[in-house]
Every structure is written in structure tokens, then in C-alpha cells.
Amino acid sequence: IDRLKFLNSNLTLERNEFADTVKIISSRLESSEENTYYQVLAHQDFINECICRFLRHIASDHLSLDHNARLSLYLHRGSEFVLAGRYSQNIEFNRVNRNFFPDDQGCIGTSWQTGVIVYSKYHGRYDTWQKNNNIATDVLEEIRMKSSLYCAIPIYNNSDREGVLLAESLLTEGFTQQKIELVVSTHGAYLTDLLQEMKRISTLI
Numbered sequence: 793i794d795r796l797k798f799l800n801s802n803l804t805l806e807r808n809e810f811a812d813t814v815k816i817i818s819s820r821l822e823s824s825e826e827n828t829y830y831q832v833l834a835h836q837d838f839i840n841e842c843i844c845r846f847l848r849h850i851a852s853d854h855l856s857l858d859h860n861a862r863l864s865l866y867l868h869r870g871s872e873f874v875l876a877g878r879y880s881q882n883i884e885f886n887r888v889n890r891n892f893f894p895d896d897q898g899c900i901g902t903s904w905q906t907g908v909i910v911y912s913k914y915h916g917r918y919d920t921w922q923k924n925n926n927i928a929t930d931v932l933e934e935i936r937m938k939s940s941l942y943c944a945i946p947i948y949n950n951s952d953r954e955g956v957l958l959a960e961s962l963l964t965e966g967f968t969q970q971k972i973e974l975v976v977s978t979h980g981a982y983l984t985d986l987l988q989e990m991k992r993i994s995t996l997i
Contacts, residue, residue: 836993843877843986846979851879854975861961862886862937865947867987868904868955869994871895876955876990885937897926900956903944907953910944911969940964943972947983954987 851857862880866873873893939960
């Protein structure tokens with residue numbers, strides 16, 4: 793209990809620091825003489841760092857994920873997802889092959905289209921499962937992490953969806969749906985703040 797209080801206290805401080813920093817940078821970006829392309833990119837990098845750091849906090853302190861697992865946060869924009877942030881203990885799984893994903897493919901697409909949680913354990917052929925989820929063969933071949941367990945959950949801002957949080961693992965017992973739901977119910981507001989700021993910045997580039 794004391795450890796959880798300590799972690800939540802640190803998280804509150806980090807959220808406050810994030811909010812203060814965003815206000816400062818946003819005011820600068822709104823100034824026409826300072827609104828440069830490189831400053832916008834720098835702010836986008838800052839938001840991405842905040843997201844990755846927060847995902848690491850969730851993965852380590854709330855889900856106890858190991859090197860077989862990964863957390864990714866996707867922002868929805870137009871008809872696609874933008875990878876807003878990612879964390880895994882495994883350096884290989886932390887790498888980014890692409891930043892943009894169609895919103896009608898994979899479990900994140902299903903979660904977005906239906907607005908509900910997609911929790912799936914897969915014990916058979918990975919390529920068959922992915923093809924059944926509308927993922928093309930050439931895209932399938934580029935996927936580095938061939939996961940056996942997925943949980944995709946939409947992130948809401950009131951009744952509007954902002955994006956999708958995806959937890960995945962090579963192990964079919966890597967985490968439970970209940971744990972992912974608890975994380976989102978506890979920290980969903982902060983995830984929404986991060987996604988909204990990422991969306992705002994992306995419109996300036």
C-alpha cells in the first residue's frame with residue numbers, strides 16, 4: 793500500500809509537471825514569431841517522451857510486464873492511427889517499423905470500429921489469425937513481434953474516442969483483461985490528455 797501511495801504521488805507530480813510544461817510550450821507556439829517547424833517538432837518529441845515514460849510506469853509498476861510484452865498507445869487521426877508512444881523491456885520490440893496504421897486493420901482497428909475491448913489469446917498459426925483480422929501478407933511479414941496475447945482498449949474523452957491502448961505479449965498468460973481495464977479506468981484521463989496534446993501538435997506540422 794505504501795509503495796502504491798508513493799508511486800501515485802510521483803505520478804501526480806509528473807502529471808503536474810507535464811501540464812505546466814505544455815502550457816509554457818503552447819504559449820510559445822501560439823506566438824507567430826516563434827511558431828517554427830522545428831519548435832513544433834521539439835514539442836512533439838517531448839510529448840512522445842512523456843507518453844513512453846508513462847507507458848513504462850504502467851508496464852513496470854501496475855502490470856509487471858516482462859521482456860516478452862509491450863505497451864503501445866495509438867492516436868486516431870482521420871482514417872488512420874498514429875503511434876503516439878511505445879514501451880517494452882525488450883529493445884527489439886521497442887523499435888518502430890512504421891508510425892501510421894489503417895484504422896480498419898488488426899485488433900486496434902476492431903477495438904476502434906466497435907468501441908469495445910478486444911482481448912484475444914491465440915494458440916494456432918499466427919499468420920492465419922492476422923489475415924482474419926484484415927492484415928495484408930506484406931504487412932504481416934514486416935511485423936517483428938509475433939504476439940500470442942492481445943488486449944486493445946479504446947481511450948475515451950467523455951463519449952468521444954481519442955485512440956487505443958494495446959497490450960501484447962508472446963505469452964498467452966502475460967496479463968489479464970481485468971488488469972488492463974483497471975489501468976485505463978485509473979489513468980485514462982491522463983492518457984486522454986497526452987493524446988489530445990499529441991493531436992493538437994500534429995495539426996501544426
